[in-house]
Amino acid sequence: MSIFRDDLFSPAQDTPLYQQLYSHLQAAILSGELKGGLKLPSTRVLAGELGVSRNTILNAYEQLAAEGYLESVEGSGTFVARVLPDLLFTTPGRKVPRQPRRTGPDQPRFSDHARLQLAAPLMAALRPSGNELPRPFRFGMPAVDAFPYQLWSRLVVRQARRLPASALTYQDPAGYGPLREAIAAHVTVSRRVHCTPEQIVIVSGSQGALDLASRMLINPGDPVWLEDPGYLSARGAFLGAGAHIVPVPIDEEGLVVEAGIARAPQARLVYITPSHQFPLGVTMSLARRLALLDWARRAGATILEDDYDSEYRFAGRPLAALQGLDDAGRVIYIGTFSKVLFPALRIGYLILPPPLVDAFLTVRSLIDIHAPILEQAALADFMVEGHFTRHLRRMRTLYAGRRAVLLEAVRELPLEIDSPEAGMYCIGWLPDGMDDVSVVRQAAAQGLDLTPVSRFSMEPLARKGLVLGYAAYSVQQIQDAVRRLAAALRSV
């Protein structure tokens, strides 16, 4: 039979011979090459022809028979099943499973919400690809090479050996208990957040928190205030829930609460980064914080406070979190370990007003059940044993030094630097009339990875500027990058 070609088997493949034969025959039957009722060669004959063991043929035939492709008739042999062709040939010209067509009118259309997210501007496009370290002045990256990884992996190892069998089964959707206790202790002291461990839900970084909160609180069409310029991945999460995004401007006191009230007094949700506004770096004033809380209480709105890098403050004491000022249960606090430890850890948390906890946990269990446990346990140890505080202190010193080097190096450049003594990046405002996109392009030719502030804005900005990340780069790298930036600015 012509389908039993000599080249049927690929000895190079890992796939067992009987499986190769199975697939080959299945394809031939489905495509109609082997017609229903056709008698197949006996296992002995075919084994001889193909030069394989009889068991190989037997295994393939048996499997095909079990699945209904072949029929064995006692004493007369093995036949291609007749039932099959009837079913299959309802679609003329059906050919066998291979790669699906690349496109086609009958490909699944995506949901409306997915399409909103697909059309959203993405932070992902601003992240390095994973197998490489970031280049200056990519922002949002901690100095992963300064992370005490040996110590960390010792803690991981210890927990990997210590966790009992019960820790391998499904866990509490709220997260690992001792980690929630450690976080509660940390934010109470260092961020003046008011909470108990029971209010904390461990999720996958701050993105997991934004996604969960969006789904819990936003109906399609609900107005949501967003800082403008602001964090793209928050916008993406809210769009996914169908939010009507209301851009609210930022001034030197932070979010212009009055502007938000004027635009959407009945907003359902407000997303804000009060400690260190992303990307402008402003700290929200106390007056504005109180105005926001007051409006939220009256409007029944929820405030999502994203405290993504507040641990890095180089002078003075960090301002208390907005959450600590809230006595009406209107604030959901979001924290993450992506900046203070490392992004690939994927551990962040929500601190919820108590009445929201149960409902959030129920829905969360339908998203991913719970976060993986091993690194939660290692992180709890890292915090409880004091490594976390020590690491933060070291990083504060390191980043403050790098910031100083950057500020010194850019003094000769035609940039106006806006750099609060906090965070992991600063803003360099361009001279009037200079085009930020051209600068970014010229800088890319110099090997630099720059982002214009306008990338994060919804309404036109009064000034053009660049986000200059410094935390992840050595003194040498920063000085070198500033020289290249100077060249790029000259060439525009």
Added chain:
Amino acid sequence: MSIFRDDLFSPAQDTPLYQQLYSHLQAAILSGELKGGLKLPSTRVLAGELGVSRNTILNAYEQLAAEGYLESVEGSGTFVARVLPDLLFTTPGRKVPRQPRRTGPDQPRFSDHARLQLAAPLMAALRPSGNELPRPFRFGMPAVDAFPYQLWSRLVVRQARRLPASALTYQDPAGYGPLREAIAAHVTVSRRVHCTPEQIVIVSGSQGALDLASRMLINPGDPVWLEDPGYLSARGAFLGAGAHIVPVPIDEEGLVVEAGIARAPQARLVYITPSHQFPLGVTMSLARRLALLDWARRAGATILEDDYDSEYRFAGRPLAALQGLDDAGRVIYIGTFSKVLFPALRIGYLILPPPLVDAFLTVRSLIDIHAPILEQAALADFMVEGHFTRHLRRMRTLYAGRRAVLLEAVRELPLEIDSPEAGMYCIGWLPDGMDDVSVVRQAAAQGLDLTPVSRFSMEPLARKGLVLGYAAYSVQQIQDAVRRLAAALRSV
């Protein structure tokens, strides 16, 4: 009526007004805000109150009536149905809204989709609490004490030491490359799935896959076929996207495709467990598989194949996955390591038709960016170095033995056992007239953790039965538990 608030409609939305009203009423009925038997305002009166056309109201009422949420009584009006289509209220004592009762008047209300999920029956309620090992006959739990944890932690340790600094930054949202290669090799050989590593997306267990697929493909109101009885967490995920759930019965050949076509010929999505139906254990016949694929191609529907425990087959060879039969790019395959390794690992995967990959990754990056990397890397080693196959083989022997012990032990019991030579549980059908809920209650008094099959059904089942998980329990535990079950059955 207070639920017909002025702000019910969002005119900004694309969603037609009648659909907004439909969703609003559906949520209110499911949450119990609108009680069974309540008379609704006439279409004329409500149209006047809400300031919309009478047709809008009529359309919403008609759709809700068609789906069984409302009942029209000729000449006297429209009423909330006393028996809901979803049979949410059939479990005695169950109060639907997990809507937190503590919420005060000014607490944030939850989104409609969240409320649908809050009202859904939950698997979570069926899971042990995390700090304890499961008790017989809890199903869905592998024998975590038989997992080679020392070996596993050695691999974790090695990777914890070996991963370069670049592995600490943001990673590919598709997952760790070598793990995707190992999975592609595994499913190609053992499940006859056709795929390349580029089609694989690593997510948080099968729940992460269900959640992502729901969001990508389902618009509110889209009909989705669900196996009945079937997996509750799939139902929950689809409800979260606003799906209109269409229960499709199971017979000895698996999903009754004709019944699905009769009920919802234009369904958008089908959720199915063809290798080993949850919870009935049926393997879907080839004829049904082909009929389903044929319909899906014609209807432009997507099939979500959840292959959650197909690795455990004790006799014969595992049937090939449905995905391998699909030549039209209609099947999304879902795999998980929760059953073959351990649940707390939280690693599962989607295998997508190539045209869907980019869009899924974009939306995924807005949910949680990517899965944590360390255990992905350890798992890749576990697979590549052959430990995975060895572990599977050991577990197959172990579970086959435990199954045999269970089947032997229950022979004296008045149960009819339905136990395909596969999986991690079997079904024990009760004698006619014996109440499954009473049995479960009596068994609980004996320290047993039993689940009635009816817990997973939407429409009334012809027979009452129990799900008997055996994989996680020793011979001793099983024999002891059967004695207690016998006592419980006697006392009913």
